[in-house]
Amino acid sequence: MPARLFLSSGDLVADRRFEFARDLQLKGDLAAAADLLMQAIELAPNFASAWFTLGEIRIALGHPDAAIAAFRKARAADDRDRHGASLKLMWLGAEQIADMPVAYVQALFDQYAPRFEAALVEDLGYRGPALLFKAVLTVRAAAKKPAFFKRAVDLGCGTGLAASAFAKEVDRFTGFDLAPKMIERARASGLYAELEVADMVQGLRGRPDSSAELVLAADAMVYLSDLSAVLAEVKRVLAVGGLLAFTVETHEGDRVILGEGLRYAHNANYVCASIASAGLRLAYLEDLSARNEDNKPAPGLVVVATKA
Numbered sequence: 596m597p598a599r600l601f602l603s604s605g606d607l608v609a610d611r612r613f614e615f616a617r618d619l620q621l622k623g624d625l626a627a628a629a630d631l632l633m634q635a636i637e638l639a640p641n642f643a644s645a646w647f648t649l650g651e652i653r654i655a656l657g658h659p660d661a662a663i664a665a666f667r668k669a670r671a672a673d674d675r676d677r678h679g680a681s682l683k684l685m686w687l688g689a690e691q692i693a694d695m696p697v698a699y700v701q702a703l704f705d706q707y708a709p710r711f712e713a714a715l716v717e718d719l720g721y722r723g724p725a726l727l728f729k730a731v732l733t734v735r736a737a738a739k740k741p742a743f744f745k746r747a748v749d750l751g752c753g754t755g756l757a758a759s760a761f762a763k764e765v766d767r768f769t770g771f772d773l774a775p776k777m778i779e780r781a782r783a784s785g786l787y788a789e790l791e792v793a794d795m796v797q798g799l800r801g802r803p804d805s806s807a808e809l810v811l812a813a814d815a816m817v818y819l820s821d822l823s824a825v826l827a828e829v830k831r832v833l834a835v836g837g838l839l840a841f842t843v844e845t846h847e848g849d850r851v852i853l854g855e856g857l858r859y860a861h862n863a864n865y866v867c868a869s870i871a872s873a874g875l876r877l878a879y880l881e882d883l884s885a886r887n888e889d890n891k892p893a894p895g896l897v898v899v900a901t902k903a
């Protein structure tokens with residue numbers, strides 16, 4: 596996993612107490628860690644990292660209401676919410692499911708970038724790009740069309756693993772990603788003609804109508820709660836006959852939930868309804884897992900939709 600985000604309180608003594616508290620937390624002495632964090636917070640009341648860690652410890656100690664209070668303080672102390680305290684609040688059921696804070700996604704993946712590929716592929720058995728590749732070949736074979744695409748857009752492109760899987764089938768790749776350090780890695784891969792640090796919906800909004808034959812989103816829609824805006828833009832940007840291929844994590848319940856790993860899981864019916872409302876046609880949907888979570892395949896879907 597990525598290194599843990601630390602935002603200094605600006606007070607050396609408070610920061611030192613925080614470090615000791617983290618040591619105690621890692622050794623399993625949660626009550627002592629919580630005490631030390633409270634001492635740090637007395638010295639620096641707007642210490643976002645201390646409030647956030649206290650929230651996590653309170654969850655582990657079985658005190659959800661106190662955890663909610665700590666996460667609210669963490670968010671108030673950092674208005675960009677780089678720790679993602681609002682996600683913890685959603686996960687605890689204290690707030691409605693909503694979008695992820697942009698700064699949280701950027702901080703997470705900027706820290707993750709140097710060891711992203713090793714962590715995802717080796718530690719979590721990541722197989723999203725290979726699953727998308729197989730699905731796209733299947734859809735093209737069924738339509739008796741070649742699996743070759745002049746222009747492709749890679750949403751949440753990360754370091755370029757999806758572009759790498761499709762490199763021989765695509766002439767020109769454009770990539771969008773929120774995290775500047777992931778984009779740096781993608782640039783170094785040499786796989787993309789164009790790259791932009793951008794939210795995927797904003798990035799698509801800057802593209803002309805009918806300007807791509809393929810849009811990919813490998814393990815990226817899991818960071819969007821509502822799929823409608825991105826699907827509407829994909830529909831506009833795809834040329835007639837073009838394909839959208841993406842993975843999501845899924846669950847049996849209603850619509851969208853936020854999982855413990857702080858990624859959204861979309862119900863299959865919700866995904867199908869969102870595709871239909873965007874005016875796209877579902878061409879492929881399989882229960883396939885793109886990565887492991889706790890050494891088990893995380894329930895997932897591989898989806899291909901076409902623009903008729």
Ligand SMILES: C[S@@+](CC[C@H](N)C(=O)[O-])C[C@H]1O[C@@H](n2cnc3c(N)ncnc32)[C@H](O)[C@@H]1O
Pocket residue numbers: 700701704723724750751752753754755756757771772773774777793794795796812813814815818819
């Ligand atoms: C798990 S990584 C997957 C990267 C790549 N697609 C792959 O298959 O290796 C998810 C990526 O999506 C990016 N991301 C998350 N939310 C995003 C959004 N709203 N717009 C653009 N990129 C986003 C993250 O910064 C991260 O690089």
